[in-house]
Amino acid sequence: MQPSWWQTLGALLGLSLLALILTLAFDARVGLLILVLGLALPLARHLRYLRQLQRWVEDKSVELPAAEGLWGEVYRRLQQEFQAQREAHARSRAEAQQMLQAARLLPDGVVMLDAQNRILWFNQAAQDLLGLQERRDLGQFITYLVRSAAFASWLAKTDGSLLTLPGQDNRTLNLRQVALPQSQKMLIVHDITELARVDAMRRDFVANVSHELRTPVTVIVGFLEAFADMEQPDPEQFKNHIQLLREQSERIRRLLDDLLTLARLEADTEVPAEAIDVAALARSLVQEAEGLSGGRHRIVLELQSAAGIKGSPKEIHSAFSNLVSNAVRYTPPGGVVTLRWRDNANGGAEFSVTDTGEGIEAQHIPRLTERFYRVDRGRSRATGGTGLGLAIVKHVLQRHQARLRIESTVGKGSTFTAVFPAERVIPAASTRPPASVPAAA
Numbered sequence: 001m002q003p004s005w006w007q008t009l010g011a012l013l014g015l016s017l018l019a020l021i022l023t024l025a026f027d028a029r030v031g032l033l034i035l036v037l038g039l040a041l042p043l044a045r046h047l048r049y050l051r052q053l054q055r056w057v058e059d060k061s062v063e064l065p066a067a068e069g070l071w072g073e074v075y076r077r078l079q080q081e082f083q084a085q086r087e088a089h090a091r092s093r094a095e096a097q098q099m100l101q102a103a104r105l106l107p108d109g110v111v112m113l114d115a116q117n118r119i120l121w122f123n124q125a126a127q128d129l130l131g132l133q134e135r136r137d138l139g140q141f142i143t144y145l146v147r148s149a150a151f152a153s154w155l156a157k158t159d160g161s162l163l164t165l166p167g168q169d170n171r172t173l174n175l176r177q178v179a180l181p182q183s184q185k186m187l188i189v190h191d192i193t194e195l196a197r198v199d200a201m202r203r204d205f206v207a208n209v210s211h212e213l214r215t216p217v218t219v220i221v222g223f224l225e226a227f228a229d230m231e232q233p234d235p236e237q238f239k240n241h242i243q244l245l246r247e248q249s250e251r252i253r254r255l256l257d258d259l260l261t262l263a264r265l266e267a268d269t270e271v272p273a274e275a276i277d278v279a280a281l282a283r284s285l286v287q288e289a290e291g292l293s294g295g296r297h298r299i300v301l302e303l304q305s306a307a308g309i310k311g312s313p314k315e316i317h318s319a320f321s322n323l324v325s326n327a328v329r330y331t332p333p334g335g336v337v338t339l340r341w342r343d344n345a346n347g348g349a350e351f352s353v354t355d356t357g358e359g360i361e362a363q364h365i366p367r368l369t370e371r372f373y374r375v376d377r378g379r380s381r382a383t384g385g386t387g388l389g390l391a392i393v394k395h396v397l398q399r400h401q402a403r404l405r406i407e408s409t410v411g412k413g414s415t416f417t418a419v420f421p422a423e424r425v426i427p428a429a430s431t432r433p434p435a436s437v438p439a440a441a
């Protein structure tokens with residue numbers, strides 16, 4: 001800008017000097033005329049440039065025309081700054097868009113509220129968790145949409161406390177509010193359904209374990225107190241009591257064993273892939289079943305496959321043996337328990353235990369593998385059950401990528417089947433040939 005500025009000043013000084021010389025040499029009027037003429041031309045030019053500038057200030061979409069000298073410099077600077085501003089603006093717009101897009105996709109719900117708790121904006125997760133609808137709910141008071149007295153009073157607080165609230169589709173939500181400038185607020189909605197479920201499960205589990213332990217422990221303590229008070233115990237009665245004490249202690253031991261097994265199954269992520277001869281295992285299970293039944297049931301073995309499986313022999317034995325012992329225990333005397341091993345259509349194989357027992361009503365079936373779930377508590381306890389057997393079976397099978405299928409008809413009996421996928425099956429050729437005829441054990 002410097003040279004143009006000095007040039008203009010120089011021209012003005014030159015003009016004034018010329019007017020002075022002409023005034024001195026001729027007449028003041030000639031000097032004045034020259035001065036006026038000399039100023040009028042640049043003034044007209046300045047006015048034109050000023051007008052152009054005014055137009056541009058009013059409407060920045062028109063381009064500033066090329067100008068000379070000082071004006072050219074001013075125009076160029078203005079245009080440069082305007083361009084830089086426009087770019088900075090576009091950049092911050094793009095950044096804001098990106099932030100908005102990210103906020104829209106956040107897994108947590110976000111709701112922006114104005115000072116009166118009217119909804120300014122919310123993201124997709126808030127829509128799903130709180131059941132908001134974009135078109136309908138923008139501008140609405142949030143307390144009209146989230147209808148809960150606890151929510152309304154929490155919203156009025158600013159102490160940073162958390163609120164737990166039931167959400168859409170039986171979800172459990174945690175809400176937090178963040179204060180923003182101009183009394184606006186941001187609500188952050190976090191879905192804690194899974195956490196709440198696990199917590200409830202943990203509480204149930206502890207309650208169940210305590211409950212299961214309480215009865216035998218109470219019985220044991222009762223007998224011990226009675227013994228302490230006895231002066232001359234009757235030997236026959238004493239023997240009976242000792243037997244009862246033994247049964248209750250055995251029950252505690254079984255419960256602890258099962259709990260430890262479950263804990264181990266959960267903690268241990270490595271599953272061995274040892275070859276298991278299922279036919280041999282099934283034969284030994286038949287003997288176990290006969291021992292448990294004491295001759296009150298007929299135990300049948302049907303080996304229709306010579307395949308083996310890859311897995312943990314100990315775990316698979318424990319799972320199958322649970323199914324067999326259930327079948328014997330929940331089948332009245334005279335019933336039949338059938339153990340079957342066969343290939344299935346998908347290249348997998350299935351081990352099933354069918355009984356002709358009392359059967360299970362359909363509503364109980366999905367819950368049978370829950371810990372401590374029994375259809376008939378008294379009945380299961382009377383037969384020595386802890387209610388953990390099928391939970392262990394489910395865990396073991398899951399670890400082997402297998403699943404448990406339960407079919408049952410009340411009054412007719414049940415079939416519990418462990419279904420193994422092809423990748424766990426060792427084809428027949430690599431083990432011994434199948435026993436072709438169903439073998440009654």
Ligand SMILES: Nc1ncnc2c1ncn2[C@@H]1O[C@H](COP(=O)(O)OP(=O)(O)OP(=O)(O)O)[C@@H](O)[C@H]1O
Binds near residue numbers: 381
């Ligand atoms: N074959 C069956 N026929 C009828 N009911 C069964 C059969 N198997 C299991 N059930 C029902 O399912 C419930 C859960 O079985 P689960 O094996 O988990 O526990 P449990 O047999 O009671 O005790 P545990 O096996 O730990 O000693 C049983 O209490 C029983 O009510």
Ligand SMILES: [Mg+2]
Binds near residue numbers: 322325326385389390
């Ligand atoms: Mg059982």
